[in-house]
Amino acid sequence: MTETLIRLAVSAMLVAVMIGVAAWARIARPTAPLDETAARDLLAGEFPDMKPDYIWIAGDGAGVIARAGAEALVIYRLGDSWVARSMPWRLALLAPVHRGKVLLKLRDPAAPMARLAVSGVTPWPPQSPAEALAA
Amino acid sequence: MTLDPIKAAFDPVALAVPIFVITIIGEILLGRFRKAKAVYEVRDTATSLGMGLGSQIAGLLTGAAIFGVTLWVYQYRLFTIPMTAIWAWVAVFFLEDLTYYWFHRLSHERRFWWASHVNHHTSQHYNLATALRQTWTGGIAGTWLLWLPLILVGFPPAMVVIQKGISLVYQYWIHTEAIRRFPRWFEAVFNTPSHHRVHHARNPRYLDANYAGILIIWDRMFGTWIPEDDAEPCRYGVVHNLGDFNIFRVAFHEWIAIGKDLAGSRSIREVFGYLFGPPGWSPDGSRDTSATLKAKWRAREAGAVSPATAAETVPLQAAE
Secondary structure, eight states, rough: OHHHHHHHHHHHHHHHHHHHHHHHHHOOOOOOOOHHHHHHHHHHHHHHEEEOSSEEEESSSSSEEEETTTEEEEEEEETTEEEEEEEEHHHHHTEEEEEEEEEEEEOTTTTTTEEEEEOOOOOOOOOSSSHHHHH | OOOOOOSSSSSSHHHHHHHHHHHHHHHHHHHHHSSSSOOOOOOOOHHHHHHHHHHHHHHHHHHHHHHHHHHHHHHTTTSOOTTTTTHHHHHHHHHHHHHHHHHHHHHHSSSHHHHHHHGGGGOOSSSHHTTTOSSSHHHHGGGGGHHHHHHTOOOOOHHHOOOOOOOOHHHHSSSSSSOOOOOOOHHBBOOHHHHHHHHHOOSGGSSOEEEOOBBTTHHHHHHHHOOTTTTTTBBBSOOOOOOSSOEEEEEHHHHHHHHHHTTTSSSHHHHHHHHHOOTOOOOOTBOOOOOHHHHHHHHHHHHOSOHHHHHHHSOOOOOO
16 A cells, blocks of 8 residues: 555656656647637538628637537637537627636536636627627 | 466556556647647546546446356356467457457447447547546446357457456557557557558548557458548548537537437337447438448549539438
């Protein structure tokens, strides 16, 4: 038992060392804030069969909500990667804003909530174009 | 020479731990100094390594019970295969690897076992740390039962345990983007970084492929081999990637999803479908499985589906 605990403790220390080296190296993928072109590229990769007709980009460029028919296509940044889900557009429009972020319930145990930054330039729900508001 | 047929004389995985540490740090340094392709995100790395540590603890909790069942089966063995015979090691090498292939295929193609295995695929990175993102619930999922026929035939438990460890250590080093391809003869016989990159990819064309442990020949024999296409780089992770780095979510999210689906089931058929259907199965077919994702991809490739048409048919939820 003692040997097992020692082995686990040593493993934990080694894990900490490896995480420290990874932090020092700074070799994550570059993730520039999204612009419309980058957002459309991401949407095309994640939702290849959907055709977005309206795109809203988060205030910090770390996410996008696109409307495709009755669906809201949601993508947000996680570390240096992206997480994508869809939800009904009408529910996305009703999503509350709290502390500068729109909170989208994704109804998925693997990704329960998306939090995307809003700003004065990019309010939620979007004020224009008008068709974005039509559920 | 005699070897204890019950207790393994050595644990290949434990012996390999220093190699794991040195090679992970080495891969990070290669990436840092641009000598090879290696991408590490700190929280993703912490999650992978945390899962590896957690799997050690989970193994302690279930290991005794699994060992007990194994010994019980060994009492009823058909033959007594000597641990000192070279032919026995050759035989267990091939048979264990074949068992691994079917274990791995089952773990991808049936949701109950996918729930245990999915965590290994949840990183959107492919590096040596990803290799250590191991399951916490494998003992509960019961996939270890697949190795019991080897015990029943008469392979000593220690022999099977050692060979399983060798297989696990072999599969560690192939989790890398730093190595492109090996000579053709090696790629034809062995599982390699290139083959296994395809296995970890979420591109529809690469789904449910390359289940091999050590030998890729099983995939070639059973029709699940897909070569890496340089024109379509692998995008790693699961079809619906996880929303955060919480290791408990990594370990249990699919089990929770199964529980929610079972709670809403309206018939025995639905219960069986949610448990043992392919990941993404749903009673009305409204979710995507690997098969439907591949079909849509083929249709796009053929130009048969326009985006506008497809938008009307794409379901709200998709398979992992």
